[in-house]
Amino acid sequence: MKRRLFIQFGAATVAPFFLPAWSHAASPGKLVTIYGQLPPPGNLRRIYAAGPPAAVMLSVLAPATLIGWPQSLPAQARRWLDPVVQSLPNIGRLAGRGSTLSLEALVGYRPDCIVDVGSVDETFRSTAARVAQQTGIPYILLDGRLTDSAQQLREIGALLGIDARAAQLAQYAEETLAMATLRRSVTDANPASRVGVYLARGADGLETGLQGSINTEVIECVGARNVASVAGRGNLTRCSIEQLLLWNPDVIVTQDAAVASRIASDPLWGQLNAVKHKRILLAPSEPFGWVDGPPGINRLIGVRWLLAMLYGTPAPGTIAADATAFYRQFYGTASMQVPTGMP
Secondary structure, three states: OOOOOOOOOOOOHHHOOOOOOOOEEOOOOOOOEOOOOOOOOOOOOOEEEOOOHHHHHHHHOHHHEEEEEEEOOOOOOOOOOOHHHHOOOOOOOOOOOOOOOOHHHHHOOOOOOOEEOOOOOOOHHHHHHHHHHHHHOOOEEOOOOOHHHHHHHHHHHHOOOOOOHHHHHHHHHHHHHHHHHHHHHHHHHHHHHHHEEOOOOOOOEEEEEEEOOHHHHHHHOOOOOEEEHHHHEOEEEEEEEHHHHHHOOOOEEEHHHHHHHHHHOOOOOEEEEEEEEOOOOOOOOOOOOOOOOOOOOHHHHHHHHHHHHHHOOHHHHHHHHHHHHHHHHHHHOOOOOOOOOOO
């Protein structure tokens, strides 16, 4: 899901905060672009996350630097998180389906920098440049593709001066993505063996991601076939039940328990192979989605989970232990039972 930025650039709002001393710095790595002049590593103590993927990244990597959540987090999600970030307020977002934070309010929070993780096309680059120029706040834009998770952690870790913590988490990402790469090599050698998977989003389950969508990256990462890819490349799309019957997925994945229940009981959905064979997978969604919502590094455990659910590697019985280890290492949760979303 590409994000759109809706930011107020009215002269009355931004003029008092315009700082002419602005520059576009060369990227310190292949994924990061910096707009403005960053303080030296270790001096970034207050960071504004422009959208949910960035908030996940910061809450995991450097929780003490996050000044607030750009999204609303319910109490049941917060309980899984490091105590440092559990009680942070929802202060609004610059990135996503709509901005809820004005530049005036942003400046009032006095962040040392802005971090945005996700799409890095020309729209987002030009917006990052304008926000940095008109507020004087350095803006870090990070390419958020799932397959680059390890490098994302290392590059942001270097900017924040926490290389050791970043290296620890990056190692987990590398090990996880190596498992997915191995599985893809098997399905690439025999394309007919790819499992057809449909990601059911929306209240009725009829929203999904096209080929290349950031929302379906986990499906494609593990070597499965996104059945919606026949409709072309793009982001999120709506489909009809008639289209879905033509795609006839082997497996349906959703993060919504109500949607999973509806699919299992609806006679129209019941015509699909996935429903006939009871292959409806409910992915966990707390504190963040394992497959989507948001499309950040929270999906690393989702890669392991979907590998287990589709192929039995790792063994499905080990996912609970894997999830507990992931939550402890990434979220700082060590004492609660982690949901596995087992069907």
